[in-house]
């Protein structure tokens with residue numbers, strides 16, 4: 001059995017466990033199973049949104065039974081705070097996506113600004129299709145409506161860390177996911 005502390009402190013903020021490793025594993029398996037079915041006979045291109053999605057992507061992709069390509073994009077929107085800045089920096093200059101079935105792998109969708117900007121840019125490169133797989137979604141925080149084809153779990157509007165998700169770059173290495181609920 002895996003065990004995790006129930007609380008952790010990152011930059012003097014207290015976070016409580018929200019999802020344990022076994023629960024995350026189940027969410028990832030569910031998404032992989034659906035993608036394996038939906039894309040049977042296709043050769044999708046998985047686009048990992050760095051840095052937060054790296055743990056999700058690495059676990060999910062090892063459960064994908066399709067012939068597929070993998071590429072990465074870097075996105076940054078949170079800066080050093082717990083709220084989205086609304087400004088999104090994306091680096092997608094060298095992507096070869098024309099005619100491909102893209103599946104974007106995202107750790108969490110909050111306001112939707114990051115994915116909205118990424119999708120806008122990708123459309124200019126003429127892919128065959130674009131779908132999104134996100135481990136977590138905070139629907140109460142959404143500012144832009146985004147069509148999320150695969151969602152691991154919808155969560156309340158808490159700030160979460162662990163399993164790739166950071167608070168000012170710390171906390172990514174935690175194997176479980178922890179949440180900070182404003183008092």
Ligand code: IMP
Nearest residue numbers: 052084109110111112113114159160165
């Ligand atoms: P959005 O553009 O507001 O949808 O935010 C998307 C990005 O912000 C995600 O890819 C994360 O990197 C980051 N983010 C959103 N919510 C959280 C959170 O609760 N913890 C850590 N990072 C988050």
